[in-house]
Amino acid sequence: MTTDDADVATRVASFLGGEPQRNEGGGGGLAHEVLTSRxxxxxxxxxxxxxxxxxxxxxxxxxxxxxxxxxxxxxxxxxxxxxxxxxxxxxxxxxxxxxxxxxxxxxxxxxxxxxxxxxxxxxxxxxxxxxxxxxxxxxxxxxxxxxxxxxxxxxxxxxxxxxxxxxxxxxxxxxxxxTPDTVAPEPPPPAEPTPAPAPSAPRRKARPAPEPTTPPAPQSSHSVNVDAVLLRRAAQVLGTGDHQETVIAALSEIVAGRQQTTELARLREDVERIAAIAGQALQGRDYSLT
Known part of the structure; x- marks a missing residue:
């Protein structure tokens, strides 16, 4: 923009940017120019x-x-x-x-x-x-x-x-x-670009913590097979009335004064086998012995 007034050139520069300077090649008395930044x-x-x-x-x-x-x-x-x-x-x-x-x-x-x-x-x-x-x-x-x-x-x-x-x-x-009533005299300044976030190490997506739950009762996966004839003979020797009592009596060796020692010695091997099977059944909470 060119003008013959130095003050006007200064004000133009204040509105439109740039620096007022001498118009070296200008004619018609327009001695000042502003190279705007717009x-x-x-x-x-x-x-x-x-x-x-x-x-x-x-x-x-x-x-x-x-x-x-x-x-x-x-x-x-x-x-x-x-x-x-x-x-x-x-x-x-x-x-x-x-x-x-x-x-x-x-x-x-x-x-x-x-x-x-x-x-x-x-x-x-x-x-x-x-x-x-x-x-x-x-x-x-x-x-x-x-x-x-x-x-x-x-x-x-x-x-x-x-x-x-x-x-x-x-x-x-x-x-x-x-019209001047509806339009601003100056355009809004251009929006500055949003700086890109600094690069960071990749993160794994956090997995939600599992909700606490009550552990289910362990299901029995054992099948206990006991010779019924042998179990009845043990009950006769131990003086017990049912299968569970027979096994408990065998484990606790509650036999003193109730049966002959020779009979117990003969049955000890079988009773120990019964005790082992019963232990597995008790751990699995399966009291059904067949």
Missing amino acids: ESVRILLDGPDAVAARMVLQGIKGIIHECDGVEFLSPEEKKGQPCGCPPLFENRKLAAKNGRSPMPSIDITFRIAAAPALGPFHFMTTSWQMAAQLSDLLNALERVDGPAVCDLTMELVVYTTKTGRSVCYRKPVVTVLG
């Missing part, structure tokens, strides 16, 4: 009249053709007469490329939305892309019916031609946002 500037446009557009062909001695695409705008003796430009936009663009037809000359008068008191600025461009969107822009400004808040953006365009050549340039784009 790709987009929020501006105010005072209706459709803020946009002036024409088609101009410059010659060695100045303008040799000036029209609106349909009629001449100058010189005075030709004003209002058909200019002869191609009716189709693409044909006009092709003719201008060949030097046979005028090019767009667009002047947008605006104020900085965050500091309208700084006065009017002019954005001037010969962009065919801007010329192509002029109709939509003017219609949008008419719908606002008053000062309109807009974004003036230098949009980056990158593409590769059919011959494989990379092309990169910026085109101006004006986007109508609304």
Whole structure:
């Protein structure tokens, strides 16, 4: 942005970033410039009249053709007469490329939305892309019916031609946002990227602790087989009345004074076998002996 006022340059820099400096190549008395750090500037446009557009062909001695695409705008003796430009936009663009037809000359008068008191600025461009969107822009400004808040953006365009050549340039784009009552004078700052968490060692997913449960009663997996004849003979010797009492008596050797020692000696081997089987049955809580 260029200006003839050093104070204005300083304030522009405070709003849009950058540093004010001398305009070494500037003419027209605009001695100061600010190279902003913005790709987009929020501006105010005072209706459709803020946009002036024409088609101009410059010659060695100045303008040799000036029209609106349909009629001449100058010189005075030709004003209002058909200019002869191609009716189709693409044909006009092709003719201008060949030097046979005028090019767009667009002047947008605006104020900085965050500091309208700084006065009017002019954005001037010969962009065919801007010329192509002029109709939509003017219609949008008419719908606002008053000062309109807009974004003036230098949009980056990158593409590769059919011959494989990379092309990169910026085109101006004006986007109508609304009225000053509904749109903030400054766009919200871009959100800072959330820093990625520091890498950490992989963790195993914790397994939930098992709920405490009451251990089930052990199921018997033993089958106790005892010779019934032998068990009855032991009961006769020990003087017991049932199988369980017989086994307990054998284990406790409660036999004193009740039977003959010789008979016990003869049966001792069998009783020890019964005791071993009974022990296994008692551990498995299976008192059924068959």
